[in-house]
Amino acid sequence: MERLTYLGVLLFIFAGSAWLxxxxxxxxxxxxxxxxxxxxxPFLIFVIWDIWAIASGHWSIDPDRxxxxxxxxxxxxxxxxxxxxxxxxxxxxxxxxxxxxGWPLGDEHPDSRGDEPGHTDARTARS
Amino acid sequence: MTYTQIxxxxxxxxxxxxLLVLRTRLVTRRGFWVAYAIVLFFQLLTNxxxxxxxxxxxxxxxxVGNQPADDGPPPxxxxxxxxxxxxxxxxxxxxxxxxxxxxxxxxxxRGVQPLPRSGPPxxxxxxxxxxxxxxxTPSTHPGGSSDSQASP
Numbered sequence: 001m002e003r004l005t006y007l008g009v010l011l012f013i014f015a016g017s018a019w020l021x022x023x024x025x026x027x028x029x030x031x032x033x034x035x036x037x038x039x040x041x042p043f044l045i046f047v048i049w050d051i052w053a054i055a056s057g058h059w060s061i062d063p064d065r066x067x068x069x070x071x072x073x074x075x076x077x078x079x080x081x082x083x084x085x086x087x088x089x090x091x092x093x094x095x096x097x098x099x100x101x102g103w104p105l106g107d108e109h110p111d112s113r114g115d116e117p118g119h120t121d122a123r124t125a126r127s
Numbered sequence: 128m129t130y131t132q133i134x135x136x137x138x139x140x141x142x143x144x145x146l147l148v149l150r151t152r153l154v155t156r157r158g159f160w161v162a163y164a165i166v167l168f169f170q171l172l173t174n175x176x177x178x179x180x181x182x183x184x185x186x187x188x189x190x191v192g193n194q195p196a197d198d199g200p201p202p203x204x205x206x207x208x209x210x211x212x213x214x215x216x217x218x219x220x221x222x223x224x225x226x227x228x229x230x231x232x233x234x235x236x237r238g239v240q241p242l243p244r245s246g247p248p249x250x251x252x253x254x255x256x257x258x259x260x261x262x263x264t265p266s267t268h269p270g271g272s273s274d275s276q277a278s279p
Contacts, residue, residue, distance in 0.1 A: 024245070024249070025246055025249065026245045027243050027245050037239060038228075038233075038234055045226075049133070058129075058186055059130070059184060059189075065180065090224035090227055091227060091228055091231045093163075093166055094228050098244075098245050099246030099248055100246070101158065103158040105158050106153070110236055
């Protein structure tokens with residue numbers, strides 16, 4: 001059971017955030033192409049950093065508390081899952097806040113290059 | 128380079144990407160900071176547990192604090208640690224999440240699956256037009272059932 005420690009924490013993070021897809025209608029998994037595009041670059045950058053840091057001795061991961069699947073000779077599979085589960089949880093949180101509060105985040109007008117001049121027009125003008 | 132130096136450089140780099148490269152400017156938006164506060168709470172909880180259990184161990188040479196001997200957990204607070212984890216982990220978590228969230232907004236703005244939008248929460252009555260409505264956002268008063276079609 002001890003070997004499931006890290007994987008169990010990852011499962012907790014995933015379960016603790018994935019319910020937002022239904023409960024707050026975040027529609028993040030439903031927009032899976034956009035999600036994969038958003039995840040790919042952070043995943044590559046942080047996994048490369050992680051492999052380099054483990055190889056350089058910056059940190060280590062206890063082999064007794066991971067399932068034992070190690071990739072590239074250095075990185076436990078839990079680390080790869082971490083760099084998917086945590087960004088997914090953060091995007092779910094972002095859309096959950098928007099679902100509840102309705103605050104704009106800059107993508108309300110696709111292809112407008114972000115600086116929407118009137119994003120506070122109709123909603124806030126109406127008393 | 129130490130973990131401290133790399134982690135600080137990553138925060139500066141990702142904030143620059145958000146502001147200047149993608150121009151998503153999430154760090155200027157209230158919704159981002161509320162979402163990050165939620166993420167931070169769970170990072171302190173989960174990453175704190177993993178460092179307390181010493182699933183993660185860090186080299187003394189690369190963090191501000193130090194890794195205690197094998198017979199005990201690191202301090203809860205102090206010596207460069209916050210909720211057991213090196214404060215450098217908080218910088219790494221911030222840069223990881225900001226980069227992913229900024230790219231999510233970037234691709235949506237570029238027209239990759241901007242719809243269906245999020246919301247409203249299931250406990251609020253949906254007016255049925257939320258997913259396809261062009262400019263409507265969820266009404267902030269819970270009882271509102273028919274005013275989302277209000278015109279200016």
